[in-house]
Amino acid sequence: MRYRANFTRQSPSECNALRSLKMLTLSQDDVLKILPKVDVFTTVEAMFGALGRGEAVQPKQVQTLFPGNKGDYINYSGVWMSAGVYGLKTSPFIVHDKGYTVTAWTLLMSTETGEPMLLVDSSRLTLERTAATTAVAVKYLSKKEAKKLAVIGSGAQALAHIRYVSGLRNWESIKVWSLNSSELTAEKQEEFKRAGNGVLEFAPTKEIALEEADVILLCTSAASAVIKACDIKGSPLITSISTNAPGAHEIDPAMLANMEVYCDCTATTATVAGEMKLAAQSGCWSPEMVKGDLGALVNGSCPVPTGDKPVFFRSIGQGLEDVAVALAVMKEFQK
Numbered sequence: 001m002r003y004r005a006n007f008t009r010q011s012p013s014e015c016n017a018l019r020s021l022k023m024l025t026l027s028q029d030d031v032l033k034i035l036p037k038v039d040v041f042t043t044v045e046a047m048f049g050a051l052g053r054g055e056a057v058q059p060k061q062v063q064t065l066f067p068g069n070k071g072d073y074i075n076y077s078g079v080w081m082s083a084g085v086y087g088l089k090t091s092p093f094i095v096h097d098k099g100y101t102v103t104a105w106t107l108l109m110s111t112e113t114g115e116p117m118l119l120v121d122s123s124r125l126t127l128e129r130t131a132a133t134t135a136v137a138v139k140y141l142s143k144k145e146a147k148k149l150a151v152i153g154s155g156a157q158a159l160a161h162i163r164y165v166s167g168l169r170n171w172e173s174i175k176v177w178s179l180n181s182s183e184l185t186a187e188k189q190e191e192f193k194r195a196g197n198g199v200l201e202f203a204p205t206k207e208i209a210l211e212e213a214d215v216i217l218l219c220t221s222a223a224s225a226v227i228k229a230c231d232i233k234g235s236p237l238i239t240s241i242s243t244n245a246p247g248a249h250e251i252d253p254a255m256l257a258n259m260e261v262y263c264d265c266t267a268t269t270a271t272v273a274g275e276m277k278l279a280a281q282s283g284c285w286s287p288e289m290v291k292g293d294l295g296a297l298v299n300g301s302c303p304v305p306t307g308d309k310p311v312f313f314r315s316i317g318q319g320l321e322d323v324a325v326a327l328a329v330m331k332e333f334q335k
Contacts, residue, residue: 022267022331031310035128038328041164044132045139045298047324053293055082058320062266073093073335076319078162078326083122084111089122110170118330124294125329131160133264133294134239137313138165138215140297141262141305142237146214147172152206152250153219153225155191157241157291161217162195166171174200176297177209178220206231218242218250225252225275238309242274249258251276256285260305264315267294273314 039143043302050056061183062075077088093106104126132274146169151158154176162174181202184192189287193200203209210216210231218240227238229252238259242251253275261276263269270287279285292302305311 002081008293011080013072017233024118024333026118026329026333028121028123030333031121033123034329034332035124035197037332038325040128040132040325040328041135043324044180044321045130045136047069047083047262047320048136049298050080050082051320052293052299054123056080056320058265058268058318060144060272061316061319066095069095071100076317077271078318078320078323079111079311080320080323081111083324084328085109085323085327086111087319087326089120089126089319089322089326091126092201095317098330108112108323108326108330109128114165118326120326120329122326125322125325126317127156129325130317131164131326132315133162133315133318133321134161134217135168135239136294136298137239137262137264137315138168138217138237140294140315141311142169143307144217146167148212148214148217149174150203150209150213151176151219152178153208154181154184154202155219156307158217158219159192159195161219162192165215165217166195166197171197171199174201175209175211176200177203177206191288215239220250222250223248223274225249227251227255229255229258232310234303235307235310237305237313237317239313240275241315241317245274247274247278249273251275251312253278253282254284255310256289258268259312261285261290261308262311262313263290263293264313265295265318266290269293269314269316273316276314 020123027257055278057079059077072093072106073092075090085108089106094101104122106120106122149171153160213236216238221243223245240246242250256279270290297303
């Protein structure tokens with residue numbers, strides 16, 4: 001335990017140091033102005049490369065529950081030593097009498113001076129880093145000749161995912177389906193189509209969306225499976241982000257036994273992700289069967305998919321993703 005022996009008085013030099021401490025604070029509006037100048041994909045890819053080389057450390061998420069079922073805080077932290085930064089994103093879910101509040105803020109601190117450098121509203125950054133992480137997985141795990149993309153979901157994450165993967169392969173078709181995709185406004189549908197570079201269409205059914213898909217992006221808030229083995233033909237790449245709900249999963253856990261499984265970070269995901277926990281509990285799969293994670297894939301230190309089985313990639317969201325993107329935003333702001 002580290003603590004100050006005398007809590008009652010600080011020296012003049014300590015008081016002066018505190019007064020001279022300068023920390024950049026960025027709002028959501030600031031972030032939206034800066035983001036178009038930031039290469040989020042390359043930033044996230046570089047961070048995972050550093051993690052795979054041992055230049056960064058990714059702890060597990062920490063959840064702090066409020067008493068009386070009034071909500072929680074989930075804390076995502078990480079240290080990217082070669083970039084000189086430690087960071088913590090804290091995201092509360094606060095329950096009110098009517099409704100709830102969800103926010104996200106990231107604090108960056110220097111690993112050289114120990115001083116805070118940035119406090120940034122991370123609501124939009126969370127959206128971007130999540131989609132960029134999936135895109136890195138698509139780059140390394142999907143077949144080079146992949147032509148058909150299916151997206152299950154029609155919310156903000158689905159749209160962001162399409163933006164990030166649209167240029168990774170020469171897609172001939174992008175099909176989007178969700179339970180409420182037919183309710184999207186004409187303006188929102190047009191936004192999806194622009195992101196899909198002219199080859200995107202909304203499928204009338206899930207079955208049509210998945211037909212002959214080479215890559216399937218699951219971007220839902222479902223707590224239980226939206227994909228089962230009977231839905232899949234051939235050996236596509238399936239990516240999943242799911243939700244933070246306990247045991248949440250977007251594919252049938254039993255499917256893992258017949259898939260090549262990868263994740264964002266093996267040390268933090270393989271025993272936590274809903275379908276992985278459920279599959280392990282049933283005895284049909286174990287965390288040791290994960291073939292690799294993004295750090296290993298970026299560095300070429302794990303096997304790539306054989307192409308003989310469907311491939312599954314699971315992301316739960318890592319603190320280092322938040323740290324990396326917040327750092328890139330800070331540097332762009334300071335130019």
